[in-house]
Structures are given as C-alpha cells and as structure tokens.
Amino acid sequence: MPPLRPSFFGATLTPFLYPSFLDSASASVARQLPRRFPRALPRCRYSSTESVAQTESDIPTSNLNPTPDNYALTPFADRCILTVEAGAGGHGCVSFLREIYVEEGPPNGGDGGSGGSVYIQAVRGETSLHKLARRRQIKAGRGRNGQGKTKGGERGADVVITVPVGTIVREIQRHDPVEEAERAEDEAKWFKDEVTEEEKGAYRKDKWLVYPGTVPAELNRMNFPRLPPPRRSSLAALQPRSPLWLDLDKHMEAPLLLAAGATGGLGNPHFITPEQARPKMATKGDEPLKLVLQLELKILADLGLVGLPNAGKSTLLRALSNSRARVGNWAFTTLQPNVGTVVLDNHMGRPSIIKRTRDGELRENFTIADVPGLIKGAHMDKGLGLGFLRHVERAAVLAFVVDLSAGDAVKAVKLLWNEVSEYESLREKELNADTERRMVKYTPANQRRYTRNTLDEPVTFETPSIEELPLLTSTTISSKPWFVVATKADLQGTEQNYEALRVWLEKVGKGEEAHPSKKKHAWKKDLRSVPVSAIQAHGVEAIPKIVMDLLEE
Numbered sequence: 406m407p408p409l410r411p412s413f414f415g416a417t418l419t420p421f422l423y424p425s426f427l428d429s430a431s432a433s434v435a436r437q438l439p440r441r442f443p444r445a446l447p448r449c450r451y452s453s454t455e456s457v458a459q460t461e462s463d464i465p466t467s468n469l470n471p472t473p474d475n476y477a478l479t480p481f482a483d484r485c486i487l488t489v490e491a492g493a494g495g496h497g498c499v500s501f502l503r504e505i506y507v508e509e510g511p512p513n514g515g516d517g518g519s520g521g522s523v524y525i526q527a528v529r530g531e532t533s534l535h536k537l538a539r540r541r542q543i544k545a546g547r548g549r550n551g552q553g554k555t556k557g558g559e560r561g562a563d564v565v566i567t568v569p570v571g572t573i574v575r576e577i578q579r580h581d582p583v584e585e586a587e588r589a590e591d592e593a594k595w596f597k598d599e600v601t602e603e604e605k606g607a608y609r610k611d612k613w614l615v616y617p618g619t620v621p622a623e624l625n626r627m628n629f630p631r632l633p634p635p636r637r638s639s640l641a642a643l644q645p646r647s648p649l650w651l652d653l654d655k656h657m658e659a660p661l662l663l664a665a666g667a668t669g670g671l672g673n674p675h676f677i678t679p680e681q682a683r684p685k686m687a688t689k690g691d692e693p694l695k696l697v698l699q700l701e702l703k704i705l706a707d708l709g710l711v712g713l714p715n716a717g718k719s720t721l722l723r724a725l726s727n728s729r730a731r732v733g734n735w736a737f738t739t740l741q742p743n744v745g746t747v748v749l750d751n752h753m754g755r756p757s758i759i760k761r762t763r764d765g766e767l768r769e770n771f772t773i774a775d776v777p778g779l780i781k782g783a784h785m786d787k788g789l790g791l792g793f794l795r796h797v798e799r800a801a802v803l804a805f806v807v808d809l810s811a812g813d814a815v816k817a818v819k820l821l822w823n824e825v826s827e828y829e830s831l832r833e834k835e836l837n838a839d840t841e842r843r844m845v846k847y848t849p850a851n852q853r854r855y856t857r858n859t860l861d862e863p864v865t866f867e868t869p870s871i872e873e874l875p876l877l878t879s880t881t882i883s884s885k886p887w888f889v890v891a892t893k894a895d896l897q898g899t900e901q902n903y904e905a906l907r908v909w910l911e912k913v914g915k916g917e918e919a920h921p922s923k924k925k926h927a928w929k930k931d932l933r934s935v936p937v938s939a940i941q942a943h944g945v946e947a948i949p950k951i952v953m954d955l956l957e958e
C-alpha cells in the first residue's frame with residue numbers, strides 16, 4: 406500500500422501546517438477503498454483499512470479523541486450516611502388580652518407551629534448521591550412560636566430529598582423524643598412508688614415557658630399543672646415503620662414521608678383551671694425526630710462497561726452519550742465511575758428505538774456507567790480493586806470492552822470474567838458470614854436498651870455509634886446478561902482477533918466451550934459481540950438496540 410500522502414504534501418511540515426488538506430485527501434482516498442468489516446460494521450463509512458488511522462495521533466482531535474485536559478469531572482457517590490432531622494415545634498406563647506377598661510384580660514397566647522417534615526422522592530434523571538453525601542445533614546424548618554391575640558405559629562418548611570431511582574434507604578440510628586418520653590412514662594408507672602416531678606407540677610426548664618420577667622423566686626411559688634402527655638403530629642401515622650428499610654426502585658410521583666415534624670408547644674389558655682384563671686406558663690415545642698440513614702444505590706446504571714485499563718471504555722461512553730469522561734492513553738485515566746445517559750427519544754420525530762419498560766412506560770433513555778479499569782488480581786483489591794468491582798455488581802447489563810489491538814481478545818474476556826467471578830464468590834462468602842453473625846445476635850437499630858439499676862439512677866438510653874452498614878446484596882454477576890464490545894477495530898490487523906472472539910462466543914453460547922465465569926447458572930442465552938471504532942463513532946449505533954433487548958431479560 407503506498408503511503409497516503411499526495412505528492413504536494415512532500416514537504417515535511419505541510420501536514421502540520423495544513424492538517425485539513427491531509428484530512429480531506431485521506432478521506433477521499435478512504436472512500437475508494439474496500440471495507441474491512443462489511444458485516445460487522447454496518448454503518449461504518451470508513452472501516453479498518455491500511456490508510457485510515459494507524460495510530461491515535463493520526464486521528465484529528467475531536468470530541469471522541471480529546472486532548473487529555475478536555476474533560477468534565479462529574480462528582481459521584483453511590484453510598485452515603487445522612488442525618489435527617491424533622492423540624493422542632495415552635496413554643497407556645499404566654500400572653501393576656503390588653504384592652505381599654507379590661508384590667509386583667511384573659512390569657513390569649515397562641516400555640517407554637519409544628520415543625521416541617523422531611524420527605525424522600527426517587528426521581529428519574531438523578532444518577533448519583535454526591536449532593537447528599539456532601540450535605541451530610543438535612544433539617545426541616547422549625548415551627549414558629551405562637552403569638553399574642555391567639556395567633557398560632559407558622560409551620561416549619563418541609564424538605565424533600567430527591568434520590569436516584571434504585572436507592573435503598575436503611576436506618577442506622579433513630580432518636581425519637583416522643584417515643585423516649587412515652588417509654589420514660591411507662592418506666593415511671595412501673596416504678597410507681599413515688600409521685601413524679603411532673604405530677605407534683607414542678608418547673609422544668611426544658612418543658613415550660615413562663616411569663617417574661619418572672620424571677621426565679623417566683624417560679625417556686627407558681628402552681629405548674631401536670632405536663633401534657635407526649636404528642637405526635639397526625640402526620641406521624643404516615644411514617645414508615647421502624648427500623649426503616651426502603652427500596653425506592655421506581656420513579657415516584659409524590660414524595661414519601663420520612664420524618665414528621667414535631668408538634669408545637671401549647672399557649673397559656675390551655676392551662677386555665679378553676680383555681681388559676683390567668684396561667685403564666687406555656688409549653689415549649691417538642692424536640693424533632695432524628696434519623697441517621699444509610700443511602701445506597703442498588704442500581705448504578707443499566708449498562709456497565711467492564712474492561713482492562715486503556716481499553717477505550719471512556720471513549721465508548723463519549724461516543725454513546727454526551728458524557729465528557731476523561732480519555733487518555735495511559736492506564737487508570739478513570740478513577741471513579743462516570744454515568745452517562747443515552748437518549749433514545751429526544752421528542753423530535755420518531756424515537757430511534759421503541760421499547761417499553763416493565764411498567765409499560767416508553768423508554769426515553771438508558772444509562773451507562775464507565776468504571777475504572779480492572780487488572781489481574783482486582784478481586785484481591787489490586788489496582789482500584791474491590792471498590793470498583795462493587796460498581797460492576799450494580800449494573801443491570803454488562804458490556805465487556807476489549808481492545809482488539811492489545812493481544813488476544815478471548816484471553817482478555819476470560820481474564821475479566823475471572824476477576825468478576827472471583828469477586829462474586831468472595832461476596833457470597835462475606836454475605837454468608839454476615840448472615841451467620843446476625844443469627845447469633847440481632848438487635849434492630851432502633852431498639853436502644855433501657856438501663857436503670859436503682860431508682861435513684863436516671864434512665865439512660867444506650868445509643869450505638871454510627872457505623873456503616875454492610876454492603877447491599879444484588880443479583881449475582883454471572884447471571885446478568887452480557888455482551889462484548891470489541892473496540893479499536895479501526896486499527897490494523899485486528900480482524901483475525903475479532904473473528905476468533907466471535908467464534909469463541911458462539912461456542913460458549915452453544916455450550917461447546919466453558920462459560921468464562923466458570924459458574925453453573927451463568928447467563929449465555931444470546932451472546933453477542935460488536936466490533937466498534939469508538940474514536941470514530943463507527944459501529945456504536947448497534948449497542949443501544951442490544952442493551953434494550955438484554956434489559957428485558
């Protein structure tokens with residue numbers, strides 16, 4: 406094959422000075438050349454020919470062959486611990502009617518407003534928990550205090566936490582002041598040999614508000630009524646039962662209540678008695694419910710790209726979506742997952758693929774997770790090891806991305822499967838050990854133990870420290886549908902490699918060759934491979950269709 410360079414490009418510097426000349430010339434030559442992969446690359450305009458792109462440096466810089474600094478880092482988190490606190494109640498008000506000719510007006514203090522509630526909603530379009538991981542604490546608004554002229558306080562502002570579809574919410578710790586107050590009352594009844602402070606009607610700084618200007622000496626003389634029993638807001642009935650365990654696997658039209666706001670305090674009119682017509686006390690607002698939750702993404706994306714470092718996963722993601730994942734010609738360019746969205750229906754004409762989800766909704770898009778490269782021994786936590794294998798576990802369909810120019814593709818797929826299945830076995834063992842441990846000693850997170858050995862001792866609650874919960878289980882990796890994307894098919898001498906891969910996959914499908922995972926019930930129904938040149942976006946259009954078919958499995 407003569408070198409692709411028209412005679413007028415004789416001078417050494419010409420291609421650098423006039424790169425567009427070279428490009429247009431090479432394109433016109435390429436058009437006349439025969440195709441290499443006529444069946445495999447159906448819509449490739451240029452396929453693998455000696456004249457086209459022998460090295461990456463020959464391919465002009467573009468969105469798919471970006472310079473190493475052309476990328477956008479998208480923050481990502483798939484687990485986080487979040488402290489959620491409902492709003493505290495506003496205080497009741499101590500006030501009296503003041504009017505001309507009414508010397509000692511009746512009490513007219515308003516009640517405090519109830520606190521805001523915290524809701525949760527799983528929505529489409531969110532892919533990561535990083536915003537929540539960064540916030541760490543979410544608090545609803547406090548109710549406003551009551552005012553004179555029987556004006557009740559305003560309600561606190563509600564908060565809605567939006568999470569991606571596929572989030573699991575688990576409770577680590579709960580502090581429910583109402584429940585604790587109720588328990589303390591029960592406890593007091595149990596040890597019923599003395600009249601409690603409340604029954605005596607003593608002043609408690611944390612519970613009572615008194616008329617401004619009341620001096621401490623007066624407090625002893627004041628007749629405090631019995632404290633009203635602990636109250637829950639009517640919304641609390643809608644709260645999920647404790648211990649919280651929510652699987653938000655569908656898009657939610659309406660938010661779900663997590664923590665209802667605390668009730669507000671009572672104004673002084675509530676404490677009128679025949680003996681005391683002008684009570685000078687009101688109650689303070691209640692303390693709010695506080696939850697420590699662990700949020701975890703069960704499903705990271707519909708498709709997970711699994712491959713050795715430098716295989717071209719990020720380039721493939723860029724070719725399929727609008728992602729600007731970092732691409733570089735060195736290993737471990739990607740250090741955390743990038744999730745991109747492939748739009749199937751942009752609402753401009755007919756969608757490219759018409760598929761419905763299980764609930765009958767039309768699929769408008771699907772997500773792809775490009776995860777860091779796997780190396781031999783990743784299941785022993787080598788390279789970016791286990792932390793990353795976890796992401797593989799959370800994709801519904803797997804695409805094994807192999808570089809056709811980097812040696813035997815079959816060997817590469819086997820190596821990747823070996824790491825993935827070793828990880829799977831490891832996880833199974835871990836889970837069994839975890840289950841056994843739970844069988845021996847199981848205490849739900851919300852059941853704090855009461856301790857009171859003698860009557861003089863105050864009641865204490867043992868609150869466990871905040872620890873991460875064990876990782877979530879998912880369907881075994883080997884039972885997930887998978888296919889192979891053979892990339893860099895534009896490079897020279899890659900077609901035999903691809904052919905060998907295709908033949909091997911066929912044999913695996915027929916059962917003539919062992920499944921690379923070496924697991925019994927591994928998925929091998931419809932094993933497919935796609936040769937692509939991600940850098941030129943050739944052949945990639947076949948991928949969405951395959952993914953859509955496999956997602957139905």
Ligand SMILES: Nc1nc2c(ncn2[C@@H]2O[C@H](COP(=O)(O)OP(=O)(O)OP(=O)(O)O)[C@@H](O)[C@H]2O)c(=O)[nH]1
Binds near residue numbers: 458461732736895
């Ligand atoms: N010729 C050719 N080069 C490609 C193709 N796809 C990717 N490359 C090049 O391969 C190199 C690695 O690409 P990346 O997309 O960063 O590879 P990766 O698998 O994400 O690598 P890590 O993130 O390090 O695991 C880059 O220099 C790309 O330009 C392709 O289809 N053809």
Ligand SMILES: [Mg+2]
Binds near residue numbers: 775
């Ligand atoms: Mg990458």
